[in-house]
Amino acid sequence: MTDIVAFKNVIKRYPGGKIALDGVSLHLERGEMAFLTGHSGAGKSTLMKLIGLIERPTRGQVVINGTNLAAVKRRQIPRYRQRLGLIFQNYNLLFDRTVFDNVALPLVIRGLGHADIARRVRAALDTVGLLSLERKFPITLSGGEQQRVGIARAVVDRPYLLLADEPTGNLDPALSADIMRLFMRLNEAGTSIMIATHAIDLVERMGHRRIRLDHGHLENG
Amino acid sequence: MARSSDKPTRSAAQNNRRRTLPSTLAAPAQGWLSSHARCLIESLGRLHRRWLASLLTATVIGIALALPAGLYVLMSNLDTLSQSWHRAVQASLYLQDDLSVNQGQALAERLGERDEVDSSTYISAQAGLEQFRQSSGFGAALDALEDNPLPAVITIAPHSDMSRAEIGALLVSLEDEPGVARAELDQAWLERLYAILSVIERSAWVIGLLLSAAVLFIVGNTIRLDIENRREEIEVMKLLGASDAFIRRPFLYSGFWYGLIGAVLALVLLGLCFIALAEPLGALTRSYNGALAMHGLGFQGVLMLLGIGVALGWLGCVLTVNRRLAAIEPR
Numbered sequence: 346m347t348d349i350v351a352f353k354n355v356i357k358r359y360p361g362g363k364i365a366l367d368g369v370s371l372h373l374e375r376g377e378m379a380f381l382t383g384h385s386g387a388g389k390s391t392l393m394k395l396i397g398l399i400e401r402p403t404r405g406q407v408v409i410n411g412t413n414l415a416a417v418k419r420r421q422i423p424r425y426r427q428r429l430g431l432i433f434q435n436y437n438l439l440f441d442r443t444v445f446d447n448v449a450l451p452l453v454i455r456g457l458g459h460a461d462i463a464r465r466v467r468a469a470l471d472t473v474g475l476l477s478l479e480r481k482f483p484i485t486l487s488g489g490e491q492q493r494v495g496i497a498r499a500v501v502d503r504p505y506l507l508l509a510d511e512p513t514g515n516l517d518p519a520l521s522a523d524i525m526r527l528f529m530r531l532n533e534a535g536t537s538i539m540i541a542t543h544a545i546d547l548v549e550r551m552g553h554r555r556i557r558l559d560h561g562h563l564e565n566g
Numbered sequence: 567m568a569r570s571s572d573k574p575t576r577s578a579a580q581n582n583r584r585r586t587l588p589s590t591l592a593a594p595a596q597g598w599l600s601s602h603a604r605c606l607i608e609s610l611g612r613l614h615r616r617w618l619a620s621l622l623t624a625t626v627i628g629i630a631l632a633l634p635a636g637l638y639v640l641m642s643n644l645d646t647l648s649q650s651w652h653r654a655v656q657a658s659l660y661l662q663d664d665l666s667v668n669q670g671q672a673l674a675e676r677l678g679e680r681d682e683v684d685s686s687t688y689i690s691a692q693a694g695l696e697q698f699r700q701s702s703g704f705g706a707a708l709d710a711l712e713d714n715p716l717p718a719v720i721t722i723a724p725h726s727d728m729s730r731a732e733i734g735a736l737l738v739s740l741e742d743e744p745g746v747a748r749a750e751l752d753q754a755w756l757e758r759l760y761a762i763l764s765v766i767e768r769s770a771w772v773i774g775l776l777l778s779a780a781v782l783f784i785v786g787n788t789i790r791l792d793i794e795n796r797r798e799e800i801e802v803m804k805l806l807g808a809s810d811a812f813i814r815r816p817f818l819y820s821g822f823w824y825g826l827i828g829a830v831l832a833l834v835l836l837g838l839c840f841i842a843l844a845e846p847l848g849a850l851t852r853s854y855n856g857a858l859a860m861h862g863l864g865f866q867g868v869l870m871l872l873g874i875g876v877a878l879g880w881l882g883c884v885l886t887v888n889r890r891l892a893a894i895e896p897r
Contacts, residue, residue, distance in 0.1 A: 397805070399896050427807030437802045441615075454808045456601060498806075 348408070349375045349506050349537040350396065355405035357391050357561075365391035367561035368405070373539060375505075378532040380548045381541040383558035389541040392558070393510050396539075397431060398422050410505050427455055430499030430536075432509035436491045438483040444470070444494050445479040451502045469501040473527060489520035493527070500531060507531065507538040514543065521547055529553075602815070609819035613827075620824070623788045627828025627875070630781050632835040634774035635863065635871050639836070641767055643860055648759055655756060657722040657737055660748045665718065673745055674720045682736050684723040691718045717747065778878055785824050785882030789817055793890045801896045810891055817887045818880060825879020829872045836863065 350373035357366040365388045373379055381389050394400040395407050398414060407414045410428070417425050438447050448469055452462045470476045473493040483491055492512060499507055509528070513521035521544060529551070532538050542548060548555060557564040613620040659677075661670055667690050674688035689697070694716045699705050722740065724733050733751065741749040793800065803813050840847075840862060847860050863871065 397896075399805075423804070423807045423809040423812075425807070426805065429807075431805055437798075437805070439799050439802060450803070451806050453601075454803070454806055454812055459600075 347375050348372045351408040353406040355402045358403045369563050378538040379554040379556050381556050387558040388561045430504035430507040432495050432499045432512050434511035434514040436495040440484050444481050448497045448501050469497040473497045488516055507536050509540040605815050606819050609816045624827040626784055627781050628831025630777040631832035637770035656752055658750050659720040659746045661718040662745055662747045665745045670718050682725050684725050687721045689719045691716050781878040782882040785821055785879050786886040789883050789886045800894050805896045814887050818883050821879040821883025825875040829875025
């Protein structure tokens with residue numbers, strides 16, 4: 346199976362009747378990078394949440410890296426999430442820990458040894474260009490730097506899929522372009538990436554595949 | 567980040583681990599241990615960062631633990647005391663009226679030679695009346711009586727190391743002696759003391775149970791607030807794939823520390839109480855000519871208090887944390 350993400354006729358209806366996704370089928374190939382666009386409320390976040398097993402589909406099938414998510418039991422969710430790299434609009438860093446400790450968190454969760462952790466954290470920080478800031482606390486960093494820390498944390502455990510939900514939503518255009526270039530570098534190194542974003546002009550300049558959602562339906566684009 | 571670079575680096579890491587630790591089992595076990603040890607220290611660090619709030623919680627736990635522990639010490643001291651009083655028990659043998667003074671004295675002497683008896687004293691009816699006249703102050707009233715209403719008495723002090731049951735058996739056999747009308751143990755006050763002691767003992771248990779429940783609630787509530795304050799952090803951890811056990815661990819260790827520090831504070835409080843009571847206790851001990859020694863919790867008692875503190879802290883946490891953590895899911 347070469348698809349890293351496969352949605353088959355996925356419907357998501359929230360309690361209260363709102364239909365967020367209405368029969369979505371899509372594929373993302375291994376090593377591919379795609380942008381997920383659409384107005385707010387189009388279902389971008391819901392799609393991301395289904396992949397992260399934060400929500401379950403009402404109907405239809407989601408297969409990630411060959412695993413049908415319907416078969417992942419609640420107890421197995423942590424282990425499943427460990428193989429994803431999640432990036433958030435508000436960075437979701439822990440402010441009582443240093444940059445190093447934030448990036449190390451996924452590895453600590455997996456129970457790796459000290460030496461292993463230090464080596465991998467430095468490699469990830471080097472990738473995002475923040476090696477010199479490892480002893481700083483996130484609160485002392487700029488928004489762009491904080492997001493780089495978030496990205497380093499997402500890639501430190503070599504996920505098979507990077508999911509970014511509005512990663513540049515809080516950043517100015519220049520910083521946003523920086524972050525997008527970082528994603529492209531990561532993709533060139535082989536990581537599959539799906540980015541939900543509002544920044545359509547930025548996306549058009551990047552020239553990658555675009556998946557457009559409109560009121561829970563997929564548009565061809 | 568390339569998938570191709572994944573495999574070589576990981577096996578390099580494994581080789582590395584194998585070099586430092588010969589046993590294949592040692593590596594995960596050591597990782598598990600060191601992660602627990604780190605968690606133990608980290609949770610102490612967290613308490614230290616909010617040291618005033620933590621200290622207040624621990625102090626409340628300390629007071630709650632000190633009260634039953636203090637009662638326990640009081641009780642075990644009273645128990646020793648009652649045993650020394652137990653030795654002062656006397657039996658009174660009321661003699662039949664037709665027994666002469668000589669016969670009575672001979673009987674007292676014979677009884678005094680028995681193994682179970684420490685000493686025996688004969689008090690004639692006349693001497694008894696004199697004693698009563700002096701001690702009661704009813705002199706004039708007694709003068710009005712034509713006859714001496716009191717019988718002759720032999721007081722018996724049983725051997726000091728006899729149990730209550732053995733003393734009871736002795737009493738029955740003394741009652742069977744010829745010339746003895748009735749044998750009585752003047753221990754009604756002792757029985758009352760034992761009754762009071764058992765009331766205190768039962769109260770100590772009840773108070774102990776109630777305060778243990780209080781400790782559970784205090785720890786539970788503190789941890790609940792702690793979890794609420796760390797809600798975002800917990801959500802992030804869950805998103806990164808942390809298991810419930812991983813997230814729960816630092817909170818359980820906080821419970822451990824609260825219990826341990828609370829128990830240590832309880833010991834300090836008990837120590838302060840002893841210092842405050844040292845003077846009157848010293849006077850009491852001296853009045854017993856040193857035959858009575860007050861004692862504290864003892865080494866075992868200290869270990870027990872620390873153990874109970876830790877167990878309550880841990881349990882209070884376990885009872886709260888699972889339910890609270892399950893309620894926090896990333897949205």
